[in-house]
Amino acid sequence: xQRRLHRTAxxxxxxxxxxxxxxxxxxxxxxxxxxxxxxxxxxxxELEAFLKVLEPFExxxxxxxxxxxxxxxxxxxxxxVAAGNPPDVxxxxxxGQMVELAAEGHLVDLSKVLDMQTLRSQYAPVWLDLxxxxxxxxxxxxxxxxxxxxxxxxxxxxxxxxxxxxxxxxMMALSDKIAGTGATPWAIGLESGAASGWxxxxxxxxxxxxxxGPEVYxxxxxxxxxxxxxxxxxxxxxxxxIARNPRYVxxxxxxxxxxxxxxxxxxxxxxxxxAYLHRQATFIQSFILQANPNLVAGKDYDFFALPPIDPKxxxxxxGAADMVAMLRDTPEARALMRYLASPEAQQRWVAALGKxxxxxxxxxxxxxxxxxxxxxxxLVSAQVFRFDxxxxxxxxxxxxxxxxxxxxxVGGEDLDSVLESIEAQAQDAxxx
Amino acid sequence: MRRGGAWAWxxxxxxxxxxxxxxxxxxLATIYLSLLDRQSQRFVGLRNxxxxxxxxxxxxxxxxxxxxxxLFTTLTVGLGLALAVLTxxxxxxxxxxALIFLPMAISxxxxxxxxxxxxxxxxxGAPQIGLANQIMVMLGREPVGWLITxxxxxxxxxxxxxxxxxxxxxxxVLSAAYKGIPKELLEAARVDGANEWQVFWRIxxxxxxxxxxxxxxxxxxxxxxVFDIVYVMTNGNFGTEVMANRMYKEMFQFRHFxxxxxxxxxxxxxxxxxxxxxxxRFRQQEATR
Numbered sequence: 024x025q026r027r028l029h030r031t032a033x034x035x036x037x038x039x040x041x042x043x044x045x046x047x048x049x050x051x052x053x054x055x056x057x058x059x060x061x062x063x064x065x066x067x068x069e070l071e072a073f074l075k076v077l078e079p080f081e082x083x084x085x086x087x088x089x090x091x092x093x094x095x096x097x098x099x100x101x102x103x104v105a106a107g108n109p110p111d112v113x114x115x116x117x118x119g120q121m122v123e124l125a126a127e128g129h130l131v132d133l134s135k136v137l138d139m140q141t142l143r144s145q146y147a148p149v150w151l152d153l154x155x156x157x158x159x160x161x162x163x164x165x166x167x168x169x170x171x172x173x174x175x176x177x178x179x180x181x182x183x184x185x186x187x188x189x190x191x192x193x194m195m196a197l198s199d200k201i202a203g204t205g206a207t208p209w210a211i212g213l214e215s216g217a218a219s220g221w222x223x224x225x226x227x228x229x230x231x232x233x234x235x236g237p238e239v240y241x242x243x244x245x246x247x248x249x250x251x252x253x254x255x256x257x258x259x260x261x262x263x264x265i266a267r268n269p270r271y272v273x274x275x276x277x278x279x280x281x282x283x284x285x286x287x288x289x290x291x292x293x294x295x296x297x298a299y300l301h302r303q304a305t306f307i308q309s310f311i312l313q314a315n316p317n318l319v320a321g322k323d324y325d326f327f328a329l330p331p332i333d334p335k336x337x338x339x340x341x342g343a344a345d346m347v348a349m350l351r352d353t354p355e356a357r358a359l360m361r362y363l364a365s366p367e368a369q370q371r372w373v374a375a376l377g378k379x380x381x382x383x384x385x386x387x388x389x390x391x392x393x394x395x396x397x398x399x400x401x402l403v404s405a406q407v408f409r410f411d412x413x414x415x416x417x418x419x420x421x422x423x424x425x426x427x428x429x430x431x432x433v434g435g436e437d438l439d440s441v442l443e444s445i446e447a448q449a450q451d452a453x454x455x
Numbered sequence: 456m457r458r459g460g461a462w463a464w465x466x467x468x469x470x471x472x473x474x475x476x477x478x479x480x481x482x483l484a485t486i487y488l489s490l491l492d493r494q495s496q497r498f499v500g501l502r503n504x505x506x507x508x509x510x511x512x513x514x515x516x517x518x519x520x521x522x523x524x525x526l527f528t529t530l531t532v533g534l535g536l537a538l539a540v541l542t543x544x545x546x547x548x549x550x551x552x553a554l555i556f557l558p559m560a561i562s563x564x565x566x567x568x569x570x571x572x573x574x575x576x577x578x579x580g581a582p583q584i585g586l587a588n589q590i591m592v593m594l595g596r597e598p599v600g601w602l603i604t605x606x607x608x609x610x611x612x613x614x615x616x617x618x619x620x621x622x623x624x625x626x627x628v629l630s631a632a633y634k635g636i637p638k639e640l641l642e643a644a645r646v647d648g649a650n651e652w653q654v655f656w657r658i659x660x661x662x663x664x665x666x667x668x669x670x671x672x673x674x675x676x677x678x679x680x681v682f683d684i685v686y687v688m689t690n691g692n693f694g695t696e697v698m699a700n701r702m703y704k705e706m707f708q709f710r711h712f713x714x715x716x717x718x719x720x721x722x723x724x725x726x727x728x729x730x731x732x733x734x735x736r737f738r739q740q741e742a743t744r
Contacts, residue, residue, distance in 0.1 A: 086591070097707060097708060098708070101706075101707055101710060102707075123710065127494075161510065216687075216690065217686065217690040219689075219692055220692070273578060274578030277576060277578075278576070278577075278578045280600065280603045280693075281575070281576040281600050281602065281603055282576075415707075418708055418709050419708070419709035419711070422708060423704065423708060423709055427692060430692050430693065433691060434603070434605070446509060450505070
């Protein structure tokens with residue numbers, strides 16, 4: 024009995040030692056300086072590109088960046104923030120999220136971290152404003168996507184004698200002409216998993232800017248005008264003239280609703296093409312090349328700016344951007360933020376993905392192909408630039424009722440009832 | 456030995472603490488949160504509940520949960536029962552049962568993704584990439600937007616996925632019960648001139664009754680929690696919303712903690728009676744043993 028007790032005690036002591044050793048071993052990397060945790064949505068090609076961006080940083084500083092990618096960023100971030108375990112740095116999905124996090128006090132004021140003077144010289148004021156909340160800078164933009172583009176297949180256009188339209192009416196006339204031959208002019212894909220519907224919101228936003236102008240657009244985004252306002256209604260109707268017309272859209276409304284946003288563009292490159300026009304942001308280039316690696320930019324695929332509707336408002340540019348914010352103030356996180364704010368890092372990022380830079384210090388030569396350069400030029404020269412409105416609205420509207428509304432409207436529901444239900448959601452979400 | 460008192464408490468304390476920490480506390484905290492506002496700061500009374508029951512999305516979710524409840528439970532239990540009895544009569548029973556049970560090993564998210572491919576839609580004339588529509592085309596029909604067409608086609612399409620996963624489970628449990636029926640009982644009935652149909656309805660089923668009830672209640676609880684399939688395949692769009700998905704949206708997308716908690720409480724309330732029925736049945740069974 025006595026001896027057994029001894030043996031048990033000895034075994035227990037051994038286990039305690041072992042457990043302590045294991046615990047120390049696992050906490051070592053946490054103690055040792057040189058680690059940053061980062062959360063973002065990137066996966067696949069984007070993740071590869073981002074890891075390449077990080078390479079020089081990790082080599083120079085010896086700081087290891089632990090990047091976690093998740094398509095469900097908001098859920099993961101919400102949970103981790105609520106649990107008191109936020110990542111050091113996060114790539115936020117949109118300014119709306121940033122404002123919510125900043126308002127709750129979870130973000131670090133970047134003016135303490137970055138040289139504001141340099142930032143002001145490199146970024147247009149609009150970008151700094153979009154990254155600020157109540158006068159403090161909370162996020163920087165490492166790249167931008169230009170959304171107001173219509174992609175087409177120049178060879179198919181040439182073969183059939185179609186000209187690139189320069190006004191909305193010309194574009195609709197072209198659509199009619201294509202539909203008249205028994206073909207379908209538009210490829211639309213609204214499916215995007217849990218985010219289905221978002222491609223339609225870009226349409227509405229672009230049309231709003233072209234029919235109502237930037238001031239009304241801003242009022243709409245801030246919910247100073249109702250969703251049932253005639254200007255909003257009109258934008259939806261113009262969208263509906265294309266999206267709800269089965270003669271215009273490949274596969275009709277069922278096709279638009281069930282096609283993934285990344286797949287729709289490939290209908291332009293079949294022989295014969297199943298569709299001729301596709302409205303989508305700059306990022307779609309990587310999808311085009313993924314599905315058809317042999318296509319050449321500018322020859323096999325190209326884009327034109329979504330034409331103006333009301334000449335009064337010209338050709339405004341709608342865009343979105345990748346933004347990075349800091350949630351924990353550590354020396355390593357500061358170093359990473361400084362690096363990501365640099366033109367060198369951003370140059371690597373945009374060059375790898377065919378994105379456009381928001382940073383003026385990134386040279387035009389950084390773009391690997393003439394198309395991206397063209398997009399950058401449209402972005403820089405646009406009289407009016409507006410950020411993707413759905414990204415600025417509270418999530419319950421911008422990534423909730425608005426997305427859902429698009430699907431319901433394209434699915435055939437009456438416009439009034441769609442707009443009324445978005446309005447009801449908006450009154451609830453904005454009025455807090 | 457002294458009985459009861461401190462010793463009893465001492466021995467039950469770990470269990471009580473665990474239950475308190477993992478069950479009672481979260482339940483009470485959720486009920487409390489459901490009475491607070493979006494950021495859990497101000498008391499709003501029953502407003503979250505009123506809002507929920509007056510929102511279209513939530514009413515659709517309720518309707519669909521009832522639809523799931525009826526169809527999913529009937530189909531899993533019905534098919535499970537039929538398969539349990541039928542596989543019992545074939546030589547390749549093990550293989551057949553293994554095949555039917557297999558989907559159980561697939562996660563719901565995985566099953567959702569697989570079936571999303573099965574239901575994939577391409578317009579007529581284009582090569583179909585989804586199995587379901589390829590079959591339609593081979594039968595000379597138009598392809599169908601399985602996940603788009605409201606309100607029956609898409610909800611049924613989703614329920615089929617759930618049934619595909621869970622039928623195996625129902626079958627295995629019911630099969631065990633079926634094999635537990637004394638063979639003399641069935642033989643006696645047959646000797647008395649009962650046909651197979653009568654044997655099943657008059658002998659087998661009544662004997663298995665309690666197992667069927669247990670499987671059915673398990674399915675009911677499963678179905679009230681259904682989330683993954685809907686989230687992955689439609690995210691509740693096109694009138695396919697269910698309560699658990701709504702809860703996820705309110706919580707993680709819209710960051711409305713009050714409403715999300717209120718949905719959790721509603722789900723909890725709906726499950727409690729089923730649980731109680733289950734427990735009572737269990738007690739009765741124990742008593743008659």
